[in-house]
Amino acid sequence: MTQRTELARQMLRFTPKPGIHATPIERLTLIRSDQPTDDLPSIYEASVCLIAQGTKTVSLGGTSLIYDASSYLVVSVDLPLVGRILQASAQDPYLCCKIDINPVVLTELVMHERHPAATGSAPVFAVHPADEQLSDAACRLVSLLGQPEHADVLAPLIEKEILYRLLQGPHGPALRRIAQGDSHVGRVGRAAAFIRENYRKPIRVDDVAAAAGMSPSSLHEHFKAITTLTPLEFQKRLRLEAARALMLSTDANAADAAFAVGYQSPSQFSREYRRAFNASPRLDADRLKASGYAGT
Numbered sequence: 001m002t003q004r005t006e007l008a009r010q011m012l013r014f015t016p017k018p019g020i021h022a023t024p025i026e027r028l029t030l031i032r033s034d035q036p037t038d039d040l041p042s043i044y045e046a047s048v049c050l051i052a053q054g055t056k057t058v059s060l061g062g063t064s065l066i067y068d069a070s071s072y073l074v075v076s077v078d079l080p081l082v083g084r085i086l087q088a089s090a091q092d093p094y095l096c097c098k099i100d101i102n103p104v105v106l107t108e109l110v111m112h113e114r115h116p117a118a119t120g121s122a123p124v125f126a127v128h129p130a131d132e133q134l135s136d137a138a139c140r141l142v143s144l145l146g147q148p149e150h151a152d153v154l155a156p157l158i159e160k161e162i163l164y165r166l167l168q169g170p171h172g173p174a175l176r177r178i179a180q181g182d183s184h185v186g187r188v189g190r191a192a193a194f195i196r197e198n199y200r201k202p203i204r205v206d207d208v209a210a211a212a213g214m215s216p217s218s219l220h221e222h223f224k225a226i227t228t229l230t231p232l233e234f235q236k237r238l239r240l241e242a243a244r245a246l247m248l249s250t251d252a253n254a255a256d257a258a259f260a261v262g263y264q265s266p267s268q269f270s271r272e273y274r275r276a277f278n279a280s281p282r283l284d285a286d287r288l289k290a291s292g293y294a295g296t
C-alpha cells in the first residue's frame with residue numbers, strides 16, 4: 001500500500017460527507033468533494049496541500065498549476081487563488097489534506113539549520129513531485145485524529161517534521177525567504193497576517209505598513225506584485241470569504257453575515273459579493289451547499 005493510498009484510507013475515516021472539515025488538530029484541515037467543481041476563488045493560507053485522490057488546478061493571475069496524488073502544492077504566503085476540482089466522484093472522491101504553516105516553528109527551524117542553504121529565488125506557490133516521506137508524515141498526522149489522547153503531544157512534533165522536510169525540498173528557498181522576515185516576501189507575509197487578524201476592523205494602510213516594516217508605497221507595490229491584490233482588496237476578500245463561510249455553516253442571512261464580518265452596509269456587501277463570486281450571497285450559498293462545497 002502506497003503512502004497516498006493509506007492517506008486516502010485515513011481521510012475517508014474522518015470525512016463522512018463532502019465539505020471542508022476542520023479538525024481538533026489546530027492547523028489540519030481535511031477536504032472532500034464527490035464531484036468536480038467550478039472555479040472557486042479563495043484566500044489560501046500559507047500551507048502544504050497533499051491530494052490523496054482526485055485532481056485539482058489552482059491559478060493566480062496568469063499562472064495555473066495542476067496537482068494530484070503524484071504531487072503536492074505549497075503556498076508560502078497567503079494568496080488569492082482560484083481553485084477548480086477536475087476529477088472527483090462519489091466512488092472515488094477528491095480528498096485533500098491541508099496543513100497550515102506555523103511561522104514560529106518555521107523561523108525556529110531556519111535559525112537552527114546547521115548548514116543553512118542559500119535562500120535563492122522560488123515562486124510563492126508551486127507544485128512539486130510527490131515525496132513519500134512527506135506523505136508518510138501527513139498520514140501519521142491524520143491518523144492522530146483517531147488517537148486524541150496522543151494528539152496534543154505528537155501532532156506538534158509531526159508538524160515540525162513536515163516543515164523540516166519542506167525546507168529540505170525544492171520549496172525550501174521560498175520558505176526561508178518567509179522565515180527571514182527582512183525579505184519583501186517575508187514582509188508581505190507579515191502584512192497579510194496582520195490583515196487576517198484584523199479584517200473585521202477598519203484598517204489603515206499605514207498600520208499595515210508599520211506591521212510589515214515597510215513604507216506605505218513599498219507595501220502597496222510589493223503586496224500587489226506578490227498577491228495580485230492591494231492590502232485593502234485583500235481585506236475585502238477575507239471579509240467576503242468569512243461571510244460566505246458563516247452563511248454556509250449557520251444559515252445566517254446576507255445582512256447578518258455582512259455585519260458580522262465588518263460591513264456597515266448590506267447593500268455594499270451584496271454588490272461586492274456578487275462581483276467577487278458572480279452570484280448573490282444567497283444564491284451562491286445555496287449552490288455551494290448543493291455541491292458539497294470544497295473550497296481549498
